[in-house]
Amino acid sequence: MARKRAKRVKSSVEYASPEESRELAKRIGATRLFAKYERSFTAASGLPLTIRPLGTFRMPATGHKRENPFCALVSTSRKGCLACLLAQTDLEKGNSAKARTTRCFAGLHDSLVPIKMGRRIIAYLQTGQVAIGDLDASSFDHAHSELILRGIDLDSRTARTAYLRSVSLEREAYQGFLKMLEIFAESLGVAANALQISKAEKTGNPAATKAIRHIRQNFERAISLAEISKVAGASCRHFSKVFKEETGHTFVDYLTRTRVESAKKRISETSDRISEIAFACGFESIAQFNRAFKSVSGESPSSYRLTANS
Structure with missing residues (x-):
């Protein structure tokens, strides 16, 4: 009997380009x-927090005030730096829109929490360099054996002192901090969308400037490509090219995006019904509004209201 082939489920995860990710992360x-988030998180957890652009081949938390002293020491060795970079690359691999954690050769944990703008992952919040559970002499003995195995030449006494200064947390506590970062990431995703609109408004092109002003003043009603092109003083084809x-x-x-932000x-800020808001912001139907809102914000209007009011 012929075996049925398992269907491959197409991933719904989308990613920004590396160039866009670097710009947005910056x-x-x-x-x-x-x-504000970074100060609150590091004060509560004792761990570093950075923003990592997609496809970044660099050491995490370098120079951060909460950088793990052992990780900083290992990175001074060429082989140690390479081992850490490979671990960071492996951490980013995978097709997941959720937080993920990896354990390095020295027994320390690093995590990435995706920042999403709509359906797309645009960057990550990164934290870690943390030991899960208690640190003791046997913990360092294992880490030291791994250093020797990889040819990473460090002074044993210095490495031991640095390693035992690592932050250690119980697994439940660390998972709690990652949940906190997921909430942070949602807010940063909303901020990223506002930054995109703000950037677009700073164009120096007269045609684009006129169009943006017209959109901001009239988005609550229907605006056609022909209308906006006429306002910009260009043909539809030329306007579309210049605006993009x-x-x-x-x-x-x-x-x-302008309608969704409004x-x-x-x-x-109001108790108006979702349907009233949808039509007031220029959407022609509830279905269109729901699709647009989720595409830009990554959640439904009703879910957004619950989060905003909680």
Whole structure:
């Protein structure tokens, strides 16, 4: 009897390009919102917290005030640095929109929590360099054996002192901190969308500037490509090309994001019904609104209201 082939489930995980990820990670990292989260998290956990762009081949937490002293010491060795970089690369592999954790050769744990803008992962929150459970002499003996096995030449006494200074947490406590980061990541994803719109509005092109001003003033009603092209003083084809080059978004995408941002503000600040907000923000149907809202925000309008009011 012929065996049935298992169907491959197509992943719903999407990713920003490395270039876009680096730019967004840099801009998010410079916000007061991230600075506030980073201070709160490191004070509570004792662990470093950084933003990692997609596809980054670099050591985590280098120079961070909470960097694990043992990890910093290992990175001074070329072979040690390479071993850590390979572990970081393995951590990012996989097709998952959820937090994931890996254990390095020295028995320390690192984790990535995805920051999503709609359905796309745009960067990661990274933390770790932490021991799960108690640290003792036997813990270092294992780590030291692994160092020797990999040809990483470090002074044993110095390495031991640094290793035993590692932050150690119970597994439940560490999982709790990762849950905290998932909440942080949701807020940063919302901020990233606002940053994208803000960036688009800073274009110096006269046609794009006129179009953006018109969209911001009239997004609550239907706006056609023909109308916006006329406002910009260009043909539909030329306008579409210029607008995408200047803002990084198509006209429809920018209009949708503007409407969703307005809807989010109304959802969080008023008790108006979702349907009323949808039509007030220029959407033609509830179904269209729900699709657009989830695409931009990664959750439904009703879920967003529950989160905003909690």
